[in-house]
Amino acid sequence: MDKLLPMLQNKRVALVVNHTSTVSKRGTHLLDSLLSRGITIKKVFAPEHGMRGNADAGEQIKDGKDSKTGIPIISLYGKNKKPSAEQMSDVDIVLFDIQDVGARFYTYISTMHYVMEACAENSKQLIITDRPNPCDYIDGPIMKPALRSFVGMHLIPLLYGCTVGELAQMINGEGWLEGKKKCALKIIKVKNWKHGQPYSLPVKPSPNLINDHAISLYASLCPFEATNISVGRGTYSPFEVLGAPDKKYGEFTFTPRSLVGFDKSPLHKDETCYGLDLRKAASPKGFTLRYIIQFYNKSGQGADFFTRSRWFDQLMGNTSVRKEITEGKSEAEIKAGWQNDLTKYKKMRAKYLLYAK
Template identity: 50%
Template sequence: MQLQSLIFLLITFPFFSQAQTTGADQTGVYLPLLKGKKVGMVVNQTSVIGDRLSVDSLHALGVDIRMVFGPEHGFRGNASNGAEVGDEKDRATGIPIISLYGAKRQPTPQEMAALDVLIFDIQDVGCRFYTNINTLAEVMDACAKAGKELIIFDRPNPNAFVDGPILDMENRSGIGRFPIPITHGMTIGEFAQMLNGEGWLPNKTKCKIRVIKIKDYRHDMYYTLPVGPSPNLNTQESVILYPSLCLFEGTIVSQGRGTYMPFTVLGAPALKGKFDFSFKPVSIPGKSETPLHQDQTCYGLDLRKYDIKALHAKGKVNIRWIMDMYKAYPYKGKFFDRSQSQQIGNIDGLAGVKKFKQQIIAGTSEAEIRKSWEPGLSQYKQMRKKYVLYP
């Protein structure tokens, strides 16, 4: 099943020729930095050099990789959302794979003592509630405490725009740890600089980082991911729709978990008669074992043919969908009922502010909702300018 899941991700995301050259692809820049060093790598299935996993490529080039650390979904990207992942050995190289999404969230002092340098090479999707930035912070903290350098292979952000309310820290959780908007508009390398600069690491420590920058990249570029970033973001459409559709994780509306089209559809059984389109979530090992509305027919929206390039160009989270779904849902009191939806978080944690739920219930206009995100959003945009590496 693990190999099948990886093959599915690779087939679904064919290797497109990109105008940009990722940090990982610039081996000539960083290989001299790794010579004679004991190296650890924080990677997953998105960590590729060309069409090969970066661990395999660097191992073949003679880099002394002592440990591989895997984030949420595991090193091969085939663990379900939120599922704990255990330690193992990589069958291809024999290198120990240590989970950072099980009993611990960061490398131990003993593990760091066995390394000279750590590499972070994971594709992010630019959202506050996508946990890669949490893993980045944990790894930076471990490096700071151990006095070790973190080398970041930077990759383009497919949702590199800034939008949404700033997280109120009273809503801080595993799906929102930092006072940033829903889409932060930064690459992993840039976000690492913000973590250092704003003192967001524990005890305001600073990590020594070196960013291997993306060549020929701008934030406004439309970027097609070569590999699916997680089991339920398995198409380019799902990646671009994710900032808008993940808000539904705090509702009774399914986003298609338990189908092979997650984060491209929306629906619920109670919406029968309101919409013609339907789908039925089922248990899919490695993607969603117990999806919301399992084995029930859901009625709603099919967004698979939505103009995602136009959505990307607008640079905004689409909140009309959640506004319209709330209006259509017949049992208003259950719409935001987390106990009914059994999802990863409540709407306050996902939106970042309690006001958003209240505004949807009250029927507040989109313009007024967006106005309420100020002045925080503009202040964040100004702060962000200190850390950007690309135009």
């Protein structure tokens, strides 16, 4: 906060924040803290799950006002994903402070991209208060340009091994903004953290990532959401259990319910699901296909296992992984196909690191 406040004095500020934007052990929200210090906050831009982090995945976020402070809130999740010139006209600086989890399809970094673009187009400075990456690995396929979407905007691996600050520098440096524009960028670095050091999140980053273990499994389990297999939404162990209403998937059972604060309309709601309990499973320490391959083999459905094949490809970042699974290739064979790309990525990534070991 000591570094941040002088940058914001006598400036009109827009925040890109959510419930993870806390600045003290007491959990004080950044918005409240800045207002108490006399900083002029003109508006808040809200990402997926909303400013308070209580909206379901994919649920449209609406414009409004913060119930506590009365500050206007503008949604960046739904039809409007990028701040407009009009929305940027009455601010001098945009401040981004959101906790990421290091997975390419976690949409906070897509919101950051569009905010960077808006700042570049409207000659505004962007300040990023950086935070550690709790799933700090480089693994998985590189995104193919033809499959770009809001769940994958950058040509990076599924697990990309950067903080949001480092990724923002990469977006600038590699010319990934529209028209290869550059965003005026200032990173407030994390203290006392280097790549490879574990980091336990003090606040769950979204409604269904409730603990460190779920975060470690998230990248490997999220692609199931393009299948008929539940990842445990509607239970108290989302992204730690897998199953569907068919006994062929396993002896462990769970029943998704409508749970406020988790998921109000989960897949297989009120149906008994059979599958795997991963709550005590070892962290994959990266990305694994073992669970997708295991459930695919048990399904007997062939290519029909992927109920939303385009969505699966967008999450994975390519079309080859799905095809190779249906061809019966092993995890080792599939992963071998992206190792050369990862080697090239690591070399490029090195230019933007702020927290090298």
